[in-house]
Amino acid sequence: MSPLLDVSDDVRAEIGDEEADRLLAGENAPGSYDCTSCRTPGNPGQERTSTVLFVGGETAVLAFAHASCIPSQVVSVSEEQLQGAVRSITGQTAVPAPAAPVSPASPAAAAGNAGETGQAVLGVTCGQILLGNDLHPAIVVEPTGPIARPGSTGPGDDFLPLLIEAGFLPVTNVATEPSLLPGWSVLIAMGQLHAVLQGNPAGGQPSAWWQAHQPLTLTDGWRASANQRHTVLVYAAPAGSIGQQPREDLLRDALEKAAAGGTLVAAAMPLAGT
Numbered sequence: 001m002s003p004l005l006d007v008s009d010d011v012r013a014e015i016g017d018e019e020a021d022r023l024l025a026g027e028n029a030p031g032s033y034d035c036t037s038c039r040t041p042g043n044p045g046q047e048r049t050s051t052v053l054f055v056g057g058e059t060a061v062l063a064f065a066h067a068s069c070i071p072s073q074v075v076s077v078s079e080e081q082l083q084g085a086v087r088s089i090t091g092q093t094a095v096p097a098p099a100a101p102v103s104p105a106s107p108a109a110a111a112g113n114a115g116e117t118g119q120a121v122l123g124v125t126c127g128q129i130l131l132g133n134d135l136h137p138a139i140v141v142e143p144t145g146p147i148a149r150p151g152s153t154g155p156g157d158d159f160l161p162l163l164i165e166a167g168f169l170p171v172t173n174v175a176t177e178p179s180l181l182p183g184w185s186v187l188i189a190m191g192q193l194h195a196v197l198q199g200n201p202a203g204g205q206p207s208a209w210w211q212a213h214q215p216l217t218l219t220d221g222w223r224a225s226a227n228q229r230h231t232v233l234v235y236a237a238p239a240g241s242i243g244q245q246p247r248e249d250l251l252r253d254a255l256e257k258a259a260a261g262g263t264l265v266a267a268a269m270p271l272a273g274t
């Protein structure tokens with residue numbers, strides 16, 4: 001019986017038609033694997049499985065994930081991370097490195113509506129937020145400096161207006177759960193935060209609004225609640241309003257201060273592919 005494997009066009013383009021067809025025919029597919037996203041066992045003979053190609057500077061590794069966790073895709077990582085991943089992924093298949101160089105993930109460029117004009121990059125902090133009696137996985141995005149509107153040369157900070165135009169809503173009360181922002185999602189792979197993906201209003205593939213230069217390691221608790229809820233709360237505030245907070249209670253305090261000052265926006269996003 002053929003395995004229930006998804007091979008996206010991007011993955012196919014990287015590994016080649018021959019390898020993709022061999023996988024789909026079951027010649028080169030694993031009997032079982034540990035999902036690169038949630039790390040629990042999967043079996044392509046019994047459940048839909050995504051092929052996930054991790055591409056480093058020199059090598060690439062094909063790994064597998066539950067299709068319900070993440071869609072089939074190509075994930076760019078540093079060569080160092082890839083070597084670390086090779087040691088931790090089971091059921092991987094080594095494939096030749098793609099001929100075309102893969103551009104490194106850049107946080108500034110990935111900011112899309114933020115990059116280009118300024119030097120600011122988006123800092124991201126992960127933590128869990130208590131809403132009512134429930135812990136929710138959250139990420140807090142704060143640029144290192146003002147974000148200018150593309151094409152604008154003024155000194156102003158357009159970070160919040162740009163996000164509100166994209167569908168984020170101002171937060172007046174941190175205890176209220178943010179509403180879902182259609183089209184956006186959060187990409188977690190190999191237990192790490194890789195990107196915040198922005199829907200494409202014209203249809204087609206989402207693009208990275210923020211992409212980790214180095215994927216962020218997530219705590220077990222954060223991953224557990226993300227896997228349980230399949231939704232991540234994404235908060236954003238302009239440069240200088242949150243800062244690096246070493247503890248979740250301090251992060252919460254900083255969010256409440258930003259909300260009180262009218263400088264906090266938020267949206268809820270599903271995990272990518274769900």
Ligand SMILES: [Zn+2]
Nearest residue numbers: 035038066069
């Ligand atoms: Zn999974």
